[in-house]
Amino acid sequence: MNVPPIRVLLLEDDPADAKLVGQMLRRVKTTPFEVTVVGRLAQAVERLSEGPQSFDVVLADLGVPDSSGIGTLNALTRVAPRLPVVVLTGNDDDAVALEALKRGAQDYLVKGLGDAFILSRVVRYAIERKMGEEVLREARDSAEQAARAKSVFLAMMGHEIRTPLNGVLGMARLLLETDLDPRQKSFAETLVSSGELLLGLVNDILDFSRLDAEGMTLAVEPFDVLDTVEEVRLVLASRAAEKDLALSCRFGAGVRRVVSGDRLRLRQILFNLVGNAIKFTDRGGVEIGVEPLAVEQGQILRFSVKDSGIGIAPEIGAQLFTEFWQGDSGAARRFDGAGLGLAICKRLTDLMGGVIGYDSLPDRGSTFRVDLPLPPAESPLAEQSGGSERPCRVLLVDDNEVNREVAAGLLQRRGHHVVCACDGHEGVEAAARGGFDLVLLDMRMPGMDGIDTARAIRALPGEAAKVPLYLLTANPVKEDEARWREAGILGCLAKPFRFDHIGHLLSGSDAAPRASAQDTDLVEVAGLLSDMGDLGRDRMVGLVELFRTSSAADLAALADHAQAGRLAEAGQLAHRMASAASSLHLSPLAAKCRAVEDAARSEDPETMARAEELADLWARSLAAVGRVFDL
Structure with a gap:
């Protein structure tokens, strides 16, 4: 039985040493070796660039005419990261050996300290270890991919299950407020208690799954x-x-x-x-x-x-x-x-x-x-004397006009000064001028998203780089968390958010009129009317009409993209609609938009069907808002 030879690329500028290494490897009868010798790093890089699969291992002297030290090893591992590299050198320095192993060398041999058997065994073991590393790396990548998929699934299921369940509970509680005979009241009470139990179980299972599968990082x-x-x-x-x-x-x-x-x-x-x-x-x-x-x-x-x-x-x-x-x-x-x-x-x-x-x-x-x-801290957004609110300068970066109008209106009504930017580039330019107490960044914006914008702000000179940054998103996904924390963002708020979630930036809300029961299945009426109390009825009606116009155009374009198979474009439009719907507290509509977005991201063939369902829910949601405001 013929055993295929082990193909060795030997980087050695001394012809005598190169000849000796070749002779030592060929002396081993149990394993055939095929040795290719190069005398310069540039030649080794060229051969590896042409086809690293042509070799099984690299034997390298770190001191050659065009390179020396750890830089030689770095160049080899950079051009062929999946190929094992064994250092073969005359430098008997433990510090250099340790550094080489840290930088990816499979082993560190000193010339003249071993025989042919030791050299061949080191080469074979280096190849086996590298193969083992590749198997582990592939398993790790597969596990991480599965964890990311599970994270997206859990986020979607959280919306898909809890949104209709909250609707069921809300309607059941409203039913209990009507005139019921004792038997009917018992049925309704059982419906409420069972629904609350199911909601608690769903929340616990989702929380535990996130902790078990992907871990959680802390917001400090x-x-x-x-x-x-x-x-x-x-x-x-x-x-x-x-x-x-x-x-x-x-x-x-x-x-x-x-x-x-x-x-x-x-x-x-x-x-x-x-x-x-x-x-x-x-x-x-x-x-x-x-x-x-x-x-x-x-x-x-x-x-x-x-x-x-x-x-x-x-x-x-x-x-x-x-x-x-x-x-x-x-x-x-x-x-x-x-x-x-x-x-x-x-x-x-x-x-x-x-x-x-x-x-x-x-x-x-x-x-x-x-x-x-929990170490003591100073709140960056509120005075410590009684927790009273002080006027803040807020930079709001969002490409959606509805979102900007709602957020800016609420902040301004509470005495804060708001500067709006339509995209990440405008946001960075505004932040560079300085003077802001807080920056709110939309997550997904065309050209430059919230994370890229945060990185650019953190790279600004002076005090402008130290402003507190918070991320806003209509569809928070766990896999994004490491990215936005690395970018210097302090926290992530899911739309629709209440501004008292950001320290003491805002507090309280004005009284609002009650809405009819028939609207609660499509509109989060309490939140919508609370915001109306802050913004005023005329302004809220204007925002609803603005959303009707902009989302109608988005909905038509989304359907065209989905039908043509342009799912990435369809997903972007669904995300934009979800963001605006969340700001108007159209919770089921926002959830359906997120479902379309998630389907488009995963290239689900049912994206078109989901888009058609979205169109129907969009019409019913706007009709419900119309009933709230008697439009």
Whole structure:
């Protein structure tokens, strides 16, 4: 049986050394070698550029007439990154050897210190290791691609499932406000409770899947701890009141209110813990506590959730933070849930560098503790005296006219000065002039997207580069997060966003008229009418008409692109429509636009059918807005 030879490219300028290496390799009878000798780096690069597949390995002296040292190795690995390189040199320097291995060399041999057998074995092992690296690299790339696909799928499913489910719950709650006989009322109440359970399960599973599959990175920004805790209490107060439970907060002395960390992750932990405490407590109450722990540097805050509920038996405590596990069988039958809440809390706490634990006795209640490092910080957007708002200069960069009008109107009504830019280039030019307290960047703009714009702003000289940057997007995708964080963006807001999400930039909203029940399935009426209270009815009507005109043109062009198979262009138009629809709180329409965008990105053959569904929903959504404003 003929064994194919190992093809060696030998970079060696000394003819005697080159001849000796060739003789040593040919002396090994078990493995045939085919050696090609070049004396200059340029010649080696030329041969590898013509066809790196012509060789199996490179043996290289780092000191040749046209190159020396690690630069020689860098040039070889750059031109043929998938080919193993073994350094064969007269320089017996451990520091150089270590550096060579760090830069990609498979091995480092010193001339004269080995025989033919050792040399041939090193070459063969180098080839095998490189092949192993390639297999691992391909497996890693495949796993990353699968994780990205899962991330996009989860983002889409979040919209596709939760949007109609919220509509079902909203209509069921409205049904409960009508005149129903006892039997009908029981049916409606069951519909609401079952829908809320399903929504909670969907949220938990999606959150856990994101943590498990792709990981989460933290948004580190200033926020008010006590406001965050109070927000959790207010949201869950009605659930506690339904069981006649007291829900209170206790703040210890010495807590620095404005800290640096991830507010949303902290809020998610507290929602899970307080929600569990309410669920497992029938009498008494639940208390949320915050107190500082004594540390030499920074600040560690202890968040505690204390209840007077059923408690936890010692024998089941070891499994408490295990996913899909919920107490004993009796508890699992009595209390609904997927058993993911505490598992999510544990993973989020670990991600934030904290510790979670609990104290409990059966029938004596439980206290869960979360210790998190949250160093004090200064809010860049609000004065510290009472949290009062100050006028800010805001640069708003968005290519969509509807989005600019809505955002600028709301900011201006609250006393802020807004400068609008229609694209990334205008945004960079405006930022270069300086004087801004905040920059809001649309994610996807033609020519120069939000991330590229952020990089250009961060590259500006002087103070202009230090302005806080936030990203706006109608379709946030997890795979983009590493890119925008690397570009110096502090956070990402999904449209439609409330401006109180950005520190204390904005606060409160004016009273708004009520809308008819028939519109709530197509329009997020509360948000739309709240914005109308800020902008005024005439301006909101003008924005609706502007959206009607611009989106009609986009919709027609989208259908043409989809029918012709130009899916990239169709996806861009769908994204633009989603952005504007979100700003007007047309949530189902925005979700359908995102579905069309995702289908176009994945080259789904059903994109055309989805575009036709989008046209029908667009007409019904605008009709619903017309009913809200009596148009």
